[in-house]
Each structure stands twice: as C-alpha cells, then as structure tokens.
Amino acid sequence: MPTCKFFKWKIYIMDSLLIKGGVRLDGEVNVSGAKNACLPMFAATLLTDEKCVLKNVPNLSDVRFMADIVKALGAEVSNPVEGVWEIQAKNISHIAPYELVRKMRASICLIGPLSARLHKAEVSLPGGCVIGARPVDLHIKGMKALNCQVEIERGYICIDARRMRGAQMYLGGRFGSTVTGTANVLMAAVLAPGTTVIENAACEPEIADLCKMLVGMGALIEGAGSPTLTITGVPRLGGTQHSVLPDRIEAGTWLAAAAASKGKVLVNGAQKKYLSSFLDILERAECPYEVRSQDSIYIDATNVKLKPVEAVTLPYPGLPTDLQAQICALMTQADGISIITERIYPERFMHVPELARMGANISREGPSAIISGKTKLSGAPVMASDLRASAALVIAALAAKGETHIHRIYHLDRGYDSIDKKLQLLGAKIERLKNSD
Numbered sequence: 001m002p003t004c005k006f007f008k009w010k011i012y013i014m015d016s017l018l019i020k021g022g023v024r025l026d027g028e029v030n031v032s033g034a035k036n037a038c039l040p041m042f043a044a045t046l047l048t049d050e051k052c053v054l055k056n057v058p059n060l061s062d063v064r065f066m067a068d069i070v071k072a073l074g075a076e077v078s079n080p081v082e083g084v085w086e087i088q089a090k091n092i093s094h095i096a097p098y099e100l101v102r103k104m105r106a107s108i109c110l111i112g113p114l115s116a117r118l119h120k121a122e123v124s125l126p127g128g129c130v131i132g133a134r135p136v137d138l139h140i141k142g143m144k145a146l147n148c149q150v151e152i153e154r155g156y157i158c159i160d161a162r163r164m165r166g167a168q169m170y171l172g173g174r175f176g177s178t179v180t181g182t183a184n185v186l187m188a189a190v191l192a193p194g195t196t197v198i199e200n201a202a203c204e205p206e207i208a209d210l211c212k213m214l215v216g217m218g219a220l221i222e223g224a225g226s227p228t229l230t231i232t233g234v235p236r237l238g239g240t241q242h243s244v245l246p247d248r249i250e251a252g253t254w255l256a257a258a259a260a261s262k263g264k265v266l267v268n269g270a271q272k273k274y275l276s277s278f279l280d281i282l283e284r285a286e287c288p289y290e291v292r293s294q295d296s297i298y299i300d301a302t303n304v305k306l307k308p309v310e311a312v313t314l315p316y317p318g319l320p321t322d323l324q325a326q327i328c329a330l331m332t333q334a335d336g337i338s339i340i341t342e343r344i345y346p347e348r349f350m351h352v353p354e355l356a357r358m359g360a361n362i363s364r365e366g367p368s369a370i371i372s373g374k375t376k377l378s379g380a381p382v383m384a385s386d387l388r389a390s391a392a393l394v395i396a397a398l399a400a401k402g403e404t405h406i407h408r409i410y411h412l413d414r415g416y417d418s419i420d421k422k423l424q425l426l427g428a429k430i431e432r433l434k435n436s437d
C-alpha cells in the first residue's frame, strides 16, 4: 500500500476496482505461483549461507513484504526478472522487529529457520487479524518439543535454541493441523541433531512443496504431503533452485468466477489432484468441468443452472477455508439454499454483509453462512476486508447487474497477481482506479 507523508501525518492512498457486471468470462487464464508456498520459502532461504533461487514467484505485495523482511535481516535479495528471486543469507540477524513483521502474519515463519541457523530468534508476534483469532500456541509447542526455550517478552517470541534436538511430537489443535506451524517446526528440525517426527502435520500441498525445496537444499525428510513427517537433522544445508507450485486457491477462484459469470474459461495451472474438494462442490452444484491435462481445467458454465450445496471447510485434503468466501459468492447464483460452514476460522465471514449489500440473500448463523438463491445481484459500492472476502466480492461483481466499486483492494493485491489484468484478458469490464479510496 503506497503512503505519502504530509507533514507528520501518514496518508494512505489505496486503489479501488470498478467492475461492470453481467459479462461472461471467456478465454484462458494462467495461474501464478502459490503465495502460501513461497512465503515460508523466503524464510527457508535463511537456513543456508548459499544462494537460493526461487522461480514462479507471484508478483504480490505479500511477497515483497517477505523479501523486505529477509533483506532487513541481512540477506542479499534481488529480483532479476519477473517471477525470479535470488536470496543469499550470509550474515543475518536473529531479530525481526515489529515494524517489519506487523505487515504480514506469515513472518511468524521466521522462528523456525532463525532458531535452526543462529540458535536464537526474536520475532515480534503478529497482531490481530480480521479473519478471527490466529494463535501461535502450536508453533510454540513444536519449538518447545524440539527442546528450545521459548518466552514471550515485550510482544516478541524469544527462542533460545542452543540445545535444540530432534523429537517426536503431535502438532494438532482443536481446529486440526497448522500450516505455518508445521512449516516452522519442519524448518527448525532439518538442522536439529537427531530425528524429528511431526504427527498431525499439515498435509497442504504448499507444505509438501516446502519439503521439496528443503530436500533440494540437502534436508532429509520423509512423508511430505502426509500427516506424519520424519526429519533427520543434517549439520548444514546448501543453496537450491526451486520453482513454486501453482496457486490452487487462485485456480479455484478462477473456476468460481467463471461459473458465476456463466462463462467459458480454461484455467492453466489448475491441478486436479490439489482441487478435489472444490471440484466436488462444482459436481454437486451440477456445474460441469473438464480436466484437460494434469494442470489445466476447462469450465463451460454457459447453460448451467447451479444447484445449492452444503459444504464444510477442513484442513487439506478437505475444502480450503481460503475458498469459502468465493463459494458463498458463487452460491448466491444457485437455485435453493446453500449452507457453507467454516471449521478453520469460525469468524471468517466479513464478506457476508458486503454480499448482502449487493442483494444476496445471505445470513450468518454461528460458523455457517446460509445462502438462499438464486439472487439477482446488483452492483454497489463495497469494501474489501481481507484477501478472500475481496475475491468473493469480485466474483459477485462479475455476476451482478450494474457497476460494483470495490474499495481497499490492497487486500486483493496481497494474494492475487495482476487480477485486474487477468480479468481484462477474459473480457471482464474492469478498471483499476488509482489512488481512489
């Protein structure tokens, strides 16, 4: 988000999006690299003093924040061409201050690599989050299991990892496994003497891709992509080149957008093997799709009459919470009552009142959104509140009659690479209004 300084006041200048709805998306779209894979990967580059090259990195503000953080810690960071980042962390600091970390929760992923490489870490705790409580108790539990001393002081997680060693642990909480918690413990364990077994590890493809990168650096990991990770610590890791996997959440968002606009879209980078739970929703909604290759899916929703669905978000391979808001937007176009229940972040419903402002018949009951369709949505000024809620508003705007003005789209820019340009290529009537909010 750009800022300008006016005397001692900081004025935030934000872009907004103007979308004229009712146009069917038509064409091909390329999915970018996965945000939630590459953020911990930037942290993983701190595990070695050799150069790491990350490819297929999406152009996102969250990525630039993460790059700024590793740079501020002392790493040499460059972005020689679009999508490629080179990072070499020869001499780094163990302190990640609040001013850097507060911009992005994923910076919590620094505690594992810093503890492993420097045997100590001081990382500011991230602040609150609009999608609900986001505790870090499991990250701490995992680091303690590795025999680290962990204290919370002055808003920082302070870790003494001098006696770190491998251990067996169960890393689940009342909402199941933890994605960045698994990433943290994994990145610490790769350099911890002995063997670590993480039970109830996150099975998300982004964690499996992180394992792949770490193995490329010389780590010994078994069970990537499964709930049991076995890691044999090695004394040091080396550099690597790694290409980030495509973003399954972006792919799902495009499929939902195509369906809501009754369009025909080929989504390149949509990998069926990672989208089964979402494709199951499309099947139950009677929205046909065609798997064209192992990484492309075609959807033709021109004559579709969507059926309502009941769905529950769960850790992978369950339905991703990161697609819940987009599904809510899509189900406003289904004939009947849909019930979408959130089991990861029970408060993640900021999109509900904004969708209602566009005419959706949607209400929240506890951890569920109840949507009664089909509704003729109408364009309205709306406010993006978080990344995925913003994506839901884009989908609703495409299906709506008239013009929708989405404010505060810096949330979208955190997680969707060039969303406005990609939508334009699919024929959407969309305009980015610079400095307009």
Ligand code: EPU
Residues within 6 Å of the ligand: 036, 037, 039, 106, 133, 134, 135, 136, 137, 138, 139, 140, 173, 174, 175, 176, 177, 178, 179, 180, 181, 320, 321, 322, 343, 344, 345, 387, 388, 415
């Ligand atoms: N949890 C705990 N204790 C912990 C950690 C998590 O109780 O110490 C709970 C959380 O409150 C939540 C559940 O466990 O109920 C899962 O949280 P998780 O730790 O898996 O979330 P995260 O690692 O902080 C990542 C993604 C999120 C995504 C979630 C769930 C990154 C950088 N972020 O967050 O992505 O929603 O996993 O899949 O990987 C997004 O991209 O929009 C986004 C929010």
